[in-house]
Structures are given as structure tokens and as C-alpha cells.
Amino acid sequence: MSASYDGVTCLPVTGVGEVRAGDDLAALLAAAAPLRDGDVLVVTSKVVSKAEGRVVTAPKEEALAGETDRVVAVRGGTSIVRTHHGLVMAAAGIDASNTEPGTLVLLPADPDASARALRERVARDGGPNVAVLVTDTAGRAWRNGQTDIAVGAAGIEVLEDHAGREDGYGNVLAVTAPALADEVAGAADLVKGKLRRAPAAVVRGLAALVLPPDEHGPGAAALVRDEAHDMFGLGAREAVLHAVRRREPRGFGAPSPAQTLAGALTEGLAGAAAGEPGCDVVVADDGTAVTVDLPGATDAASGHALGRLEERITTVAYAHGWHAAGAVPRVADATGARVVLRFVAATP
Structure with missing residues (x-):
């Protein structure tokens, strides 16, 4: 796949209101932002989780334990863990912001399935063919700050493999593979923001990336690095302790x-x-x-x-x-x- 884009527009989706368990999220979003064929609908995982009833009142330590597959690193009150989805995130992506006091929002149980369901619901009864990304905010190991990434995807290729192609100087590319879904997620977050109550965005101008209605693509799970190839599966201190104690074999690749x-x-x-x-x-x-x-x-x-x-x-x-x-x-x-x-x- 190789495509060029003349221009990309990111439009915030506002006016959705508070979403609760059981709400028809796709209908709410489509009503707030009329969609066109070839659009990419980018939805924050928090609003998806609310619609799916993934809001709990348990203590955060208890919720974290339930969402954790493996602890990667702990520094003070910050825990970086690998979730059951394979995502490596602070506090397993559990969020206490933009939710009622005393409640916690967990990540969707299956973000790719959530994206597929939203896409199919939007297309029902002659609706437009759009791609759907479910996104969440994550930090980066070597950089300050956070950015949005795709944790769920449907109707879009999430990676573009450049291996074997030549650059403008004739050099053969070996491992270059832009994470398209993450790039779109980051762009959409510029208009969603964290404080303006815009739970979604429409990214327009990327129709070349949107798959036919009967193809959902590999999903965002394809962006999760397999543990066998993870060179940073443990924090520096944790790697030493694991090697000395020899209790947990995971994390070393x-x-x-x-x-x-x-x-x-x-x-x-x-x-x-x-x-x-x-x-x-x-x-x-x-x-x-x-x-x-x-x-x-x-x-x-x-x-x-x-x-x-x-x-x-x-x-x-x-x-x-x-x-x-x-x-x-x-x-x-x-x-x-x-x-x-x-x-x-x-x-x-």
C-alpha cells in the first residue's frame, strides 16, 4: 500500500453529552457529526468503555491488579504494566478523569471488537463506509509527555510496510513501517483535547486508507509488539531483580x-x-x-x-x-x- 494525501482535515465531535452503559454510541456520534464515505471516525476509549459498562467503583489498586498481565516497572506511585490486551501503559490505562467522582474507567475489554461494532453500526441501513479507531493516551519510554495511540481499529490498515522500497536516493528501506493508525490518532487528538468534552473526531482526506465495507483489517492488535521481540520488557531495576530472583521468566524477550x-x-x-x-x-x-x-x-x-x-x-x-x-x-x-x-x- 502506498498513498499520497493532498490535505487532511480533523473535525471535533462535540455535543454528544454524557454517555452511559447501554447507550447507542454509534448513533450518538453519527448524529453529532454527519459522516461521509472515506472518513476515519476516531473515538476515545473512555467513551467506548462508558457505553460498554466498563466503569467500576473498586479501589484503584484492586482495579489495577485485575487489568494487569505483568508488571513492567514501578517508580513511586507510578506503575507501568502490560495489560491483558498486550498494551504497555501507566496504570493499565485506568482513568479517573472525565468520569463521576469515585469511579474508574477501564479500557474496553476488546478494543478491536469495539471498533468493528461501531463501524458496522454506522454503516447499517445504508450509512457511510468509514474506518473507526478507538484511542487512548500513552507515554513514551524515551520522551516526556503523552500522545494518543490506537488501541482498537476497524476498516483501516494500521501499518504501512516500506521494507524493500527505495527512498529518493535509491537506498533500499529495511524496517521502516509507519504506524498509520497511531499517526491518525495523534492528529485527531489535536482537536479532541482533554478538556473540551469532544469524545471523538472525524479525520477527513484519508479515504485511500479506508478498506471496503466487508474488510475490517488486522486491527490495532497488529501494533502490539510480541513479547519475544520486546527489548524493553522490564524496567532497569526490575530486570536486575528478576534475574537475581529468577521467579518470573517473562520480560527478557x-x-x-x-x-x-x-x-x-x-x-x-x-x-x-x-x-x-x-x-x-x-x-x-x-x-x-x-x-x-x-x-x-x-x-x-x-x-x-x-x-x-x-x-x-x-x-x-x-x-x-x-x-x-x-x-x-x-x-x-x-x-x-x-x-x-x-x-x-x-x-x-
Whole structure:
């Protein structure tokens, strides 16, 4: 897909009023903003959640626990978590603003399904063919401030893959893939704002992106990075603690290749400290196991040193996605002169 756009217009949708559970949200939005074929209707997740009854009065800690799949990082009173949708957001996207005091608004249970339902409802009885985005506000790991992103989508391709194309200088693009749905969500938020009670916006001029009525597209779920390819699945402190405690395998991404782990062990741990034994690191021919052979003495002092080295080796292996094989990772031979640690890749 490749398209050019002569101009894009973002129009706020106002006058919708308070939305409550069971309201026909699509009808309310269509009445407030007459839609045309090729429009993109961008709706804040909060108003979708209200219509779907995703408003609770539970304590925030309780609501957060229910919406959390995995904790990514905690700093003071801020919790960054991975939700059951796969989104990584502060407080799981739970919001206490623009809702009645004492209530909390959760994200829609299935934002893509919500977007599809709104799109189908708008098109019913000869209505226009529009795309629908359900959006929420999120921070960025390396930048201050927040911007809107698409958490649900229907009738639009959410990514445009440029891989294999040439730029104006003849360079072949490799990984460039604009997140079209997020770009549209951010543009729409310029007119929705946070204080003007405009729960939606109409983005006009992007008809080339809108799919035929019988095609909903991949949904915003296609924008969620798989955990195996997530290089930032844990905060810096949390990554250290997880590796040391070795209780939760998720967050480190896919296991590193065996040779990568072997290099890390050899460089950082072989003869790592004075008075500790050296180690031999061997990668199995098929790459399915990495063995660390620790020659050692049998006196108490050396045994203590060996224990410290073994702990470091196991921690480094865990951080690379490799776990000790078997229930007893330490195996001594008949002379007691060597300890063998064997690691295998583990899928979180």
C-alpha cells in the first residue's frame, strides 16, 4: 500500500453529552457529526468503555491488579504494566478523569471488537463506509509527555510496510513501517483535547486508507509488539531483580542464541575474580544447550567461591533467557573435582 494525501482535515465531535452503559454510541456520534464515505471516525476509549459498562467503583489498586498481565516497572506511585490486551501503559490505562467522582474507567475489554461494532453500526441501513479507531493516551519510554495511540481499529490498515522500497536516493528501506493508525490518532487528538468534552473526531482526506465495507483489517492488535521481540520488557531495576530472583521468566524477550550466551559467560565470568575457579563454556553441536564446566578444589573456602561464581553464571544465563536444566543444576563427578552447570533455552 502506498498513498499520497493532498490535505487532511480533523473535525471535533462535540455535543454528544454524557454517555452511559447501554447507550447507542454509534448513533450518538453519527448524529453529532454527519459522516461521509472515506472518513476515519476516531473515538476515545473512555467513551467506548462508558457505553460498554466498563466503569467500576473498586479501589484503584484492586482495579489495577485485575487489568494487569505483568508488571513492567514501578517508580513511586507510578506503575507501568502490560495489560491483558498486550498494551504497555501507566496504570493499565485506568482513568479517573472525565468520569463521576469515585469511579474508574477501564479500557474496553476488546478494543478491536469495539471498533468493528461501531463501524458496522454506522454503516447499517445504508450509512457511510468509514474506518473507526478507538484511542487512548500513552507515554513514551524515551520522551516526556503523552500522545494518543490506537488501541482498537476497524476498516483501516494500521501499518504501512516500506521494507524493500527505495527512498529518493535509491537506498533500499529495511524496517521502516509507519504506524498509520497511531499517526491518525495523534492528529485527531489535536482537536479532541482533554478538556473540551469532544469524545471523538472525524479525520477527513484519508479515504485511500479506508478498506471496503466487508474488510475490517488486522486491527490495532497488529501494533502490539510480541513479547519475544520486546527489548524493553522490564524496567532497569526490575530486570536486575528478576534475574537475581529468577521467579518470573517473562520480560527478557526471546532467548539469546547459544553463542551469544556463551560469549557473555566467557567474557564476564571466566576467571571473574581472584581466588575463584575458571570455567570452560561449551555450546552443544545443535545449539540447544550451553554447559559450564567449573573445575574446583574441595576445601571450604574454594567451595564458597564456587558457589558465588555459580550464582553469577546462573543469573547471567537467566537474563539471556536460559534456565538451568533439571531439578538439580549442580552435578559433581566421583572425585568431587568439578561441577557442571547445564543450561537450556526457555520460552517465557
